[in-house]
Amino acid sequence: IAQHRGAHNPDTDGNGSVTLTEMQAASAERFARMDANGDGVINAADRQARGAQMFARADANGDGELTAAEMQAAREARKADRPERGERSERRAKRGGDRTERMAQRFAQADTDDSGGLSQAELAAMHEARGERGKRGNRGGKRGGMFLSADANGDQAISRAEFDAAVQARFAKLDSDGNGAISAEEREAHKAERRAARQAKRGERRGQ
Template sequence: MSKRILSVGLAALIATTAIAGVAQARGEGDRERPSFEQLDTDGDGKITMEEMQARGTARFATADTNGDGLLSAEEMMATSEKAKERRVERMIKRLDANEDGQLSIEELQAARGGKGEGRKGRGFERIDADKDGAISKEEFEAASAKMGKRGHGKPKAE
């Protein structure tokens, strides 16, 4: 194998592992977080860098559906779509109180802790600076600017 192919492959592996690590830290990703036992492939009670890299290599190989050692945009999109499908399936399974395979607005609100409560309700309360139960244009713009500064998006230009 040439040094260039090896270097490109290693760079792709490192990038894939880093992206997967960030996604896992955020609670994202297309699979459940692996257990210690799954990562400790030799069963010695320790996870080595080689064992972590082997997991990354295996994930790369799974995404490389044509086996050419490269990830095309199509392969990456297919992997992303599969991950989205699994997340949606898990969400429906978790929130579908009547087990009909669909989510109603009532089931979604119940999952949030009721209308206006839960995480989204707290977000509304934070934006409603004067606590009058409504968000004014000024409050909206202040919240948008604050979110833009934290990296949650860019404030809209008028």
């Protein structure tokens, strides 16, 4: 449930490997950020609160709508905060030059009142529609998959106990040699597995 990279790297002592204690400490910070209302669980209310916070930060002129330029500026700011996101975006841009055109089309479709900007409701509807397409494409979505795996009792909320249990399970999966630390090699092996799985799913979708 916790992917930590770049500025959020849990390897606090810089020795190249991550212990369970380091991973738990980084994950505790992540839980606190995700639990926007501080009630001790992560649920739909927190997602809505985080969405409102992100919207307010991106709405540079405070008019209650996000223009395409404001959304692009917000994306650039996130890239600067998380360099690895910028690297992934560059790789995607190289693979598909029509990404900008697709984003423009999505923006136009979401702007149902043709105001030239997206309200919070329009933006939420756009994200929901994209999520539904991901489900139909048999992807489930990374965030959805993580949420489902951590939500042990299926109540659509993740308690701190469930979150901690998911972190321990993830650590055990990544620590393939069971020595109590996740090495750089183990992290790279896991990334390679995930890339292979994504490529296989893409191949399945193309074959349908």
